[in-house]
Amino acid sequence: MKQVTVIKHVAFEDLGTLAIALKQHDYIITNIEAGVDNLSDLDPFDADLVVVLGGQIGAYEEKAYPFLTHELQFLEQRLASDLPTLGICLGAQLIARALGAKVYPGHNLEIGWSTIALSEAGKRSPLIHLASESTSVLHWHGDTFDQPIGATHLASTATYPNQAFSWGQHCLALQFHPEVTAIGLERWFIGHASEIRAANLTVAELRQETSLYARRLEKQAAQVWQTWLAALTIG
Numbered sequence: 001m002k003q004v005t006v007i008k009h010v011a012f013e014d015l016g017t018l019a020i021a022l023k024q025h026d027y028i029i030t031n032i033e034a035g036v037d038n039l040s041d042l043d044p045f046d047a048d049l050v051v052v053l054g055g056q057i058g059a060y061e062e063k064a065y066p067f068l069t070h071e072l073q074f075l076e077q078r079l080a081s082d083l084p085t086l087g088i089c090l091g092a093q094l095i096a097r098a099l100g101a102k103v104y105p106g107h108n109l110e111i112g113w114s115t116i117a118l119s120e121a122g123k124r125s126p127l128i129h130l131a132s133e134s135t136s137v138l139h140w141h142g143d144t145f146d147q148p149i150g151a152t153h154l155a156s157t158a159t160y161p162n163q164a165f166s167w168g169q170h171c172l173a174l175q176f177h178p179e180v181t182a183i184g185l186e187r188w189f190i191g192h193a194s195e196i197r198a199a200n201l202t203v204a205e206l207r208q209e210t211s212l213y214a215r216r217l218e219k220q221a222a223q224v225w226q227t228w229l230a231a232l233t234i235g
Contacts, residue, residue: 002027005047007071009034009055009090012187016179017218018051021225025233039070044077049084049232052091054177056195058143059093059103072098082168084232089141092164092173099148099167106144109199110159113138113209116176122154126227127164130155130178135220136213138177138185140192145175170232178221182214 004027006015015022015029022029027049032042034055044050052075062068075098078085087095093103115132122128130137144160147153148167155164155176163175180188189196189203196203 002048003030003046004028004049004051005030005032005042006051006053007032007034007039007091008053009057010191012184012191013054013089014179014184015051015053016181016184017221018179018225021222021229022049024226025229034067034071035065039067039074042070042074044074045081045083049086050075050078052085052087052094054089054091054140056192057090058105059090059097059145068094079167079171082170084170086171086228087173088179089175089177090143092175093143093145095167095171095173096145096148096151096162096165099151101146101148101151103143103145106142106160108159109142109195110139110157111141111195111199111201112206113213114157116155116157116163118155119153121152121166122164125154125166126172126224126231127154129220129223129227130217135216137217138180138210138213139175140177140188140195141175142195172228178217178224180214181218182210185210185214 004022008031057065079098097103113136115136118127145162147162147165151165151167153165157163165173
C-alpha cells in the first residue's frame with residue numbers, strides 16, 4: 001500500500017472526489033490538521049504523495065498563522081526532491097510560494113462556476129478532461145500568485161491568468177477546485193458564509209449553479225485524478 005499525507009486547513013474543504021481515486025490506487029490516507037497537528041514533525045520525504053488542500057487564509061500570513069512557516073519549509077524540501085505533490089487553492093498558492101513565486105491578494109473574489117482555458121501544455125495534461133467546452137469548475141479564492149520560474153502554465157480564466165501549473169515531473173498546482181461534490185458544497189455554503197456575502201452572492205445562486213455543473217465536474221474530475229495518479233505510478 002502507498003501512503004498519502006493530506007494537509008487540511010479547514011475541516012469542510014476535504015478531498016472530495018479525489019478520495020475515491022486515491023483508494024482505487026491503493027493509497028492509505030493520513031489527514032493532518034494544520035494549526036492543530038505539529039507540521040514541524042512532518043517528514044517531507046516520508047509519504048508517497050502529499051496533497052495540500054484549501055482554506056480561507058493567505059499563504060503569506062505566517063505572522064498570524066506560524067504553522068505556515070513549517071508548511072512552506074516542508075513543501076520546499078519535498079519539491080526540491082521532485083516528490084509527488086498536489087496543491088488545491090491555498091495548497092497551490094503555498095506550492096507557488098515554496099517555489100519562490102509571489103502570492104498576494106487579487107483584484108476581486110472569484111467565487112462560482114465557470115470554465116477554464118487550457119494552454120497547449122494543459123491540453124496535453126490530465127486537465128484535458130476539464131476542457132472548457134464540456135466542464136465548468138468551481139472557483140473560490142481572493143488571492144492569486146505569479147507563476148514560479150521553471151513551472152509549466154496549464155490553465156487560466158479571464159479573471160485570473162494563473163489557474164494551474166505543473167512543476168518538475170510530479171507536482172500539480174490548481175487554483176480552482178476540481179475535487180468538490182454537490183453534497184460537500186453544502187458545508188462550504190455554511191463555512192464560507194462571510195465570503196459569499198462579500199462577493200455579493202447568495203447561497204441560493206451558488207446552489208443553483210452547483211445543481212447545473214457539479215455532477216458533470218464529479219465525473220470529469222474522476223478522470224483527471226485517475227490519469228494523474230496513473231502517471232505517478234508509471235513515473
